[in-house]
Amino acid sequence: MQPIDPKTYNLPPRTKLLQDNAGSLFVLIDRKSRIVMKDGHRVVKIAEDIKKVNQNKNVSLLTSAPVCSKTKKFLLTCSIPVLVL
Helix, strand or coil: CEEECHHHHCCCCCCCEEECCCCCEEEEECCCCCECHHHHHHHHHHHHHHHHHCCCCCEEEEECCCECHHHHHHHHHCCCCEEEC
């Protein structure tokens, strides 16, 4: 996994992006508190901004925090898989 500069996708500099060898992008959220629906909407917005620049990128959420079940369902309907660190 290699860190990617978020400015290449017109994202705020505090956004943490990782890219694997296959070219998939991961939005990294490394914290202890739960990922709630507000964070889910933020991740979808980040994925939309990435798709505006490069349509072929697959975007996933990579987190160490527990994810709310409603948020997990919402992200899956938006085709954003949730992966555990």
